[in-house]
Amino acid sequence: MNTIILKMGGSILEKLPISFYQKVAELRKSGICQPIIVHGGGPEINLALKQSNVETTFVDGLRVTTEEVLNVAEMVMSGSINKRIVAKINKSNGKAFGLSGVDGSLLHAEPVDQSGKLGFVGQVAKVNDTWLKLIIEKGGIPVISPIGIDSKGTRYNINGDMAAAAVASAMKGKLIFVSDIPGVMETINGKQVVHSKLSKHKIESMITSGVIYGGMIPKVRSAINALSGGVSESVIIDGLTPTNLEGYLNGQMIGTKIVMGELQHV
Numbered sequence: 001m002n003t004i005i006l007k008m009g010g011s012i013l014e015k016l017p018i019s020f021y022q023k024v025a026e027l028r029k030s031g032i033c034q035p036i037i038v039h040g041g042g043p044e045i046n047l048a049l050k051q052s053n054v055e056t057t058f059v060d061g062l063r064v065t066t067e068e069v070l071n072v073a074e075m076v077m078s079g080s081i082n083k084r085i086v087a088k089i090n091k092s093n094g095k096a097f098g099l100s101g102v103d104g105s106l107l108h109a110e111p112v113d114q115s116g117k118l119g120f121v122g123q124v125a126k127v128n129d130t131w132l133k134l135i136i137e138k139g140g141i142p143v144i145s146p147i148g149i150d151s152k153g154t155r156y157n158i159n160g161d162m163a164a165a166a167v168a169s170a171m172k173g174k175l176i177f178v179s180d181i182p183g184v185m186e187t188i189n190g191k192q193v194v195h196s197k198l199s200k201h202k203i204e205s206m207i208t209s210g211v212i213y214g215g216m217i218p219k220v221r222s223a224i225n226a227l228s229g230g231v232s233e234s235v236i237i238d239g240l241t242p243t244n245l246e247g248y249l250n251g252q253m254i255g256t257k258i259v260m261g262e263l264q265h266v
């Protein structure tokens with residue numbers, strides 16, 4: 001069975017209709033594909049930090065993470081968000097199993113920046129997929145919160161897009177970023193267009209020119225890394241259009257596909 005890694009952005013988590021979770025459960029039950037969910041939670045972490053009067057800043061879409069910020073990020077993502085997703089899939093007759101990258105050292109992490117400028121921000125050094133494979137073997141749908149751990153027991157806040165790319169590379173699945181935008185957009189001659197395909201070269205120039213900014217930066221860079229890591233396809237789709245997931249899986253041109261080689265028309 002083909003594996004798909006669904007990165008569910010914090011931007012849409014609360015807006016997704018129950019039909020989305022029903023579709024995820026159905027994909028597994030019917031044997032069409034094996035979904036693995038990796039979620040984010042940026043907006044809810046922002047809210048929780050605000051309520052605790054903790055300032056938060058981002059560098060290239062990554063949250064500078066002090067110990068205090070890490071604890072809040074873990075509470076929000078591994079606690080509240082993860083279990084809400086699990087509950088919705090289970091309500092849809094799926095067998096979801098929630099775990100964070102800390103459980104079974106699923107996401108073995110290392111600091112993203114050795115200078116310490118970003119604090120406890122990690123990247124995935126290795127995916128320990130033993131438990132994932134066991135959950136899958138038993139008919140389950142893994143739901144992963146992107147907090148990682150190293151061999152000393154230090155935990156790291158990992159951007160959800162980066163975690164999803166690492167899981168997709170390890171499991172050799174298709175990587176689908178489910179977000180709140182129809183794809184990567186650009187205003188050309190006064191008209192907003194959605195790119196249907198983007199190459200690595202074009203992506204880097206769009207980051208340099210500021211067309212791609214904020215949370216879209218780790219998303220597109222993770223898509224490229226996943227392709228380098230052996231993932232066959234990376235795509236960004238809008239989760240709020242109910243037919244998008246199925247349409248994409250049926251081969252329709254939906255969202256923005258990230259490709260390795262150069263493209264003539266971009």
Ligand SMILES: Nc1ncnc2c1ncn2[C@@H]1O[C@H](COP(=O)(O)OP(=O)(O)O)[C@@H](O)[C@H]1O
Binds near residue numbers: 040180184214215
């Ligand atoms: N060129 C672009 N096209 C579309 N969205 C962009 C672009 N550049 C930056 N963005 C921003 O990236 C956001 C998606 O990233 P993010 O908020 O991290 O999403 P998610 O929570 O789904 O991971 C969009 O809502 C938009 O504000």
Ligand SMILES: CC(=O)N[C@@H](CCC(=O)OP(=O)(O)O)C(=O)O
Binds near residue numbers: 045062122215
């Ligand atoms: C290091 C880092 O930036 N971690 C992210 C993790 C959540 C995330 O990635 O959420 P989205 O998918 O909603 O963007 C954060 O703290 O916001």
